[in-house]
Amino acid sequence: MIAGRYLRARRKEAFISVIASLTMVGVAIGVATLIVVMSVMNGFRGELLDKILGLNGHFTAHPIESQFTDYQETVSKIEAVNGVSYAVTFVEGQVLASGRGASSGVVVRGIDEANLKKLNLLYNSAEQGGFDQWDDSRGVAIGYRLAQQLGVGLGDEVQIINPDGSMTPFGSTPQIRSYTVNVVYNVGMVEFDSLYMYMPLEPAQDYFKMVDEVLKPGQEPLDPLASDEEIDAAYERIGRVSAMEIFIDDPDNIAVMRDRIAAVDGLRPLILTDWRQRNETFFSALQVERVVMFTILSMIILVAAFNIISSLIMLVKDKGADIAVLRTMGATRGSIMRIFCITGTAIGFIGTITGFLLGLVIASNAENIRLFISNTFGVTLFPPDVFFLSSLPSRVDYTEVTVIVVMALSLSFLATLYPAWRAAQYDPVEALRYE
Structure with missing residues (x-):
């Protein structure tokens, strides 16, 4: 009751009340800022991880010792491994793409429709056109x-x-071909939407010269003067792929899954590169940034906690006579400590709860707030070319939020101990001498 009374200001105590209110606002701003920033950081990491691993597998397998012609058999063996979701094979090469007066270096990936349907992120991202009848389309899909x-x-x-074209007596000549744009997709990540071009598997194998013509089993070599019909009957076309993407159920279970895949009986030799190795620098930088941002923004709450100390010390000075009267009426030092501990903790508690609610509201509507500010003031917040993503993601991690709330409440309580101890040490005689 007494602690609650001290929180409600009278006119002559307005200054102390203002200090307490500002302290409460400081705690609320600190908690809300931490929740919003950490949610946005989590959103960035989650969205980047989902999109990177939505198109690139958790493992990339490259063949060694021989051409990757037995890819269908290899896929069947790997997909039978416990913990593997699916595997996707593809042909890949770098080319120069030209349109209406503009050119750009792109990565072309050849993939058949069966494998394309496994990549839900890409298959469902078509904004114009569609991937139906993909194998027969003979066209391309671009971001x-x-x-x-x-x-x-x-x-x-x-x-x-493609600079690696046909060989002539004068050297290699570039290979130039034109394809129709059948699909325009948008996966929401700048790197993929501006760099990758997809085409059906067979045209890609043909373009990158990844089709071999070999004699059929039991077929005798043909006479050099054999007709085209005889050659077509005697030879078969065997296509090969560049690599294979392997998707697993648990992206963090890399070490165990690597051993399981390597232990498959009869599996051809493969070089396995996991997603952490491919993106080690990028995700390490994100993790360091999260830790640094959490540490720096925690200083706001720490400063608010020091404000609780200063406001309570002022309150103790102002309530010296009250403390003396309470002591003469039989209040113990423990009671006095509890009064001021409750007062300071209440300031921190109200500020923390306010910041918690405010932070959740802002974090849950981060993209809408970004759009509102951008449209109102005509500025571009979080440009996609810099931040890779076309929208501002936000994911609230309630474990992290709990840590922030507990930290704020703990600092608020610790900040009350010294002023409350000083109040409990007041000598009633000295406090009342000049009253």
Whole structure:
């Protein structure tokens, strides 16, 4: 009751009440800022991880010792491993893509429709056109940012140039072919939307010269003067792929899954590179940034805790006579400590709860707030070219939020101990001497 009374200011105590209110606001701002910033950092990491691993597997397998022609058999063996979701094979190469007066270096990936359907992020991201009848389309799919850069749209022609072309007596000549844009997709990540071009597997194998013609089993070598029909009957075309992406159930279970895949009987030799190795620098930088931001922003709550100390010390000075009267009426030093501990903790508690609610509201509506500010003031917040993503993601981690709330409440309580102890040490005689 007494602690609650001290929190309600009278006119002559307005200054102390203002200090306490500002301290409460400081705690609320600190807690809300920490929740919002950590939620946005979690959102960035989660979105980047989902999109990177939505198109690139948790493992990338490259063949060694021989050409990767037995890829279908290899996929069947790997998908049978416990913990493997699915595997996707593809042909990949770097080319120069040209549109209407503009050119850009792109990565072309050849993939068949069966494997394409496994990549839900890509398959469901078509904004123009669609991936139906993909194997028979003989066209390409490009990201919307790449389409803007090349100045092309659905149904337009894109010319791709591969420097590793045909051999002539004068050397190698570039291979130039044109393909129709059948799909314009948007996965929401700048790197993929501006760099990757997809085409059906067989045209990609043909373009990158990844098809071998070998004699059928039991077939005798043909006469050099054999007709085209005889050659087609005697030889079969065997395509190969560049690599394979392996997707597993638990992205963090890398070490165990690597051993399981390596232990598959009869599996051809493969070089396995996991997603952490491919993106080690990037995700390490994100983790360091999260730790640094948490540490720096925690200083706001620490400063608010020091404000609790200063406001309580002022309150103790102002309530010296009250403390003396309470002591003469039989209040123990423990009672006096409890009064001021409750007062200071209440300031921290109200500030923490207010910041908790405010932080959750802002974190849950981060993208809407970004759009409102951008549209109102005409500024671009979090440009996609810099932050990789086309929207501002936010994911609230309630374990992290609990840590923030507990930390704020703990600092608020610890800040009350010294002023409350000083109040309990007041000598009633000295306090009342000049009253």
